[in-house]
Amino acid sequence: MGKIKKRKQNRRQNQDVEETIEEEIQIDTKENVIQTIIDQLQAVNVEEKYCGLQTLSMLIESPDNVEPVIKQGLIKMIAPLLLDTAGSVRNAASGSLRNLSVLKLDVCDALMEQDVMTSLVCYFHQFTETWTPESNSKTKDEEMDTFIQCVNLLLNLCESSDLAVKYLTDSRILDILPRYLDLATFGNDIVIAVMQCLFVVVEDNDVAIKKIQSSSEEYLKRFLLLENNEPSMFLLKTLAAGIAINICKGNIGSLPLDVMGQIMQILAKSLSLDHRLSCNQLSSSVPLQNRAGKVEAPKGKDAVDLQKRIKSVTHTLDAQQCAIEILANICSCDDDEESEGDLSSDSEENGDEELCTNGDSVHAEDKLPPEVLEAMISLGVFEKVWLKTSLPAENVMLILKEYEETLLIFKKLHNLQTRALLCVNNMLMTLPIDKLGGVNGVYKIWVDAGKLVFKQTSDNLNLLESATAVMRAALDKIKFRENGNTSDTSLFSDLALSDIEIMLMGIRECQVPEIRSNLIRMIGILALLLVNSLNDTTTTVICAITEFILEQAHKENEVWVLAEAIDTLVDLYSEDETDGIAAKVKLVDKLAILAPILKNKARQQRKLPKEYKVLVSTASSNLPRFIKYKKARISNL
Incomplete structure (x- = not known):
């Protein structure tokens, strides 16, 4: 059955265990390894359980092994080990479950289905209500790590599952976590983990808001006023800013002016940290592969220094991602008063139905509180966010990717880039164009975002979706400027068919509906801008775009x-x-052919998100009227 040898648990011997496990995983079948883990998890012996959890951690490093682990019900066996009497087992179990929870959303669903939350809630109730780390305790570091892993597991589950949030609010966890905000007692790592969790769970959660507001207000005020400029303190201040905004349900304008000013200063300062320089400096300390293709990990003081650098860069990236998410929400243009009612098939089919348009609604540019808009402009917030869309140099990224200890930083850099682009998308819609460098400045953003989409081969679909959204928003911004009637649109008048062909090829090959949609709308807006400078070249481009969209x-x-x-x-x-x-291009005839196709597909695909239903309803209503209108105009030519 591929049994793993038992070994005593000191550091050197744990390393031997890991090497032995790795060798046996390579030579044994996956089924035998999983059965061995099951046997060990069900054992009475502490070493057996610990060894099984270690084997599992190595096994799930390969994505192909995650599904069989879930199917065999291992999660049901691991979760109760969060309550094991042995601290080492609790620690290994919390690490395994937390590692599973970061893989993808459907793994979090499996964790919920196999009842992780029951054991996780019991862990907090049983082990954390009165626990305080003791400086002379041999197990202090292990207990702290277990707590942090459990808090991170809770965060990941609450991010992906409403049921997990319900478990949380029905338990005493929200009464327990605020005691861990005492920096002097619990230290940076624990306080940061708790703050990251609270940042997520108080969003749109009335029960959480009420509890955290009453228990943690003084801590939040204290964190906002921290003057320490270490990356960990920037992260704490930024998280405090986010929680303060979430407590007032995202309405930053309802905060006192001095608090609002503090928050905007914190966000700007967090984004002012040079993440590329920090990563460049870190990469110079990362050990490289030798001629044999192996990496020798640093030892002694060098190892300690490297870990400090890694943690510092991690805190910087986390602070900046948090700041960017806060700004994206502040600049979000969702209309909360939009009707929530479902659109019936009758409304989809009735050509005379009232159109789903914005009417006389407030422009996105007018939605920000004046004080927030002024702070964003004076602090150069947009420029700071835009800088986060650039990754460090390619050689730096390669070094960070190849060293195991910095692989997470490599991933965080890509996440930061994607989130920054999404934030830029929201800010483009919200900030006045003259504060974005005018039409020329927005045009440059369009070009630079286009380089991310078309000038590289990327399998990062999140990046492509966010970059195409920026391209679409940038052209929308230029079109919105005096309704597109501006001489600055001559920027596009030199576009030739060969330039457009790269974009059209990208759409043809795109397999992701969201990206296709962004690109189709984007080239349509581009064609609309070219209408203001019609000549033989621009007319050819408009015709090509039209034929392509059809x-x-x-x-x-x-x-x-x-x-x-x-x-x-x-x-x-x-x-x-x-x-x-x-x-x-015989537009009217071709649209008349598409009208029944749209109608039939709308009947077949009724289960859509609300915003998609609105889009389908609008197109279905507008199309017959437009065909009638355009046919009449063309007949008069």
């Missing part, structure tokens, strides 16, 4: 992306100057 519409399987394509064409050709081009 071609894509016929091939599109997702009804909401089809609706986006149709809505894009309606926007483009609603301009009277386009009548001649519409006649040239």
Whole structure:
């Protein structure tokens, strides 16, 4: 059955255990290894249980092994070990479950289905209500690590599951966690872990807001006023700012002016830290592979120094991601008063139904509180966020990726880049164009985002989606400027068909509906901007874009992306100057063919998110009217 040898638990011998485990995993079958783990987890002996958990941790490092681990019900066996009498077993169990929870959302679903939350809640109730780390305790570091892992596990589950949030609010955990905000007693690592968890769980959670507001207000005020400029303190201050905003349900304008000013200063200072320089400096300390392809880990003082550098960079990146998420929410243009009612099939089919338009709604640029807008502009917040869309140099990224201890930093850098682009998308919609460098500044953002999308081969779909969203928002911003009637749109007048072809190829090859939708809308806005400078070249480009969108519409399987394509064409050709081009490409006849296709797909795909239903309803309503209107105009040519 591939039994693992028993070994005593000191540091050198644990290393021997790991080496032995690694060798046996390589030579044994996956089924035998999993059965061995099951036998060990069910053993009475502490060493057996610990060894089984260690083997599991190594096994799940390969994504291919996660599904069989879940199917064999190992999670049900591990979760109760959070309550084991042996601290080493609790520590190993918390680490294994936390590592599983960061893999992907459906793994978190499996953790919930196999009842991790019951044991996790019991852990907090049983071990943390009165625990305080003792400086002379041999198990202090292990107990602290177990607590941090359990808090991180709780955070990950609450991020992915409403049921986990319900477990949390029904338990005493929210009464327990605030006692761990005492920096002098519990230290940076524990306080940061708890603050990261609270930042997530108080969002849109009335019960959590009430408890944390009453128990933690003094701690939050203290953290906001911290003057220490260490990265860990920047992270604490930024988390405190985020929790303060979440407690007032995202309405930063409801905070006192001095607190609002403090928060904006904190966000700007966190983003002012040079993450690329920090990563460059770290990479120079990372050990490289020798000629044999192996990496020799540093020892002694060098090892301690490297760990300090890694932790410092991690705190910097976490603080900046937190700041960016806060700013993205502040600049979010979601309309909370939008009707929540489902759109019936009748409304989708009725051409005379009232259109789902913004009407006289407030422009996104007018939604920010004036004090927040002024702070963003004076502190150069947009420029700071934009800098986070750039990764460190390629050689630095490679060094960070190849060394196991810095692989997480490599991943965090990519996450930061993606979140920064999403924040830029929101800020483009919210900030006045003259505060973004004018049309020329926004055009440069469009070009730079395009380089991320089209000038590299990337399998990072999150990056591509966020970058295409920025491209779309940038062109939307330019179009919004005096309704697009500005001489600055001559920036696009030199675009040739060869330039457009790169974008069209990207859409043809794209397998992700969200990215396709962004790109289709983006090239439609580009064509609309070219309408303001019609000549032989721009007319050729507009015709090519039109033919391409029509071609894509016929091939599109997702009804909401089809609706986006149709809505894009309606926007483009609603301009009277386009009548001649519409006649040239036979637009009316081709749209008439698409109308019943849209109608049928809308019937077949009823279960859509609300925003997609609105899009489909709008396109379905607008299309018949537009065909009638454009047909009349073309007949008068």
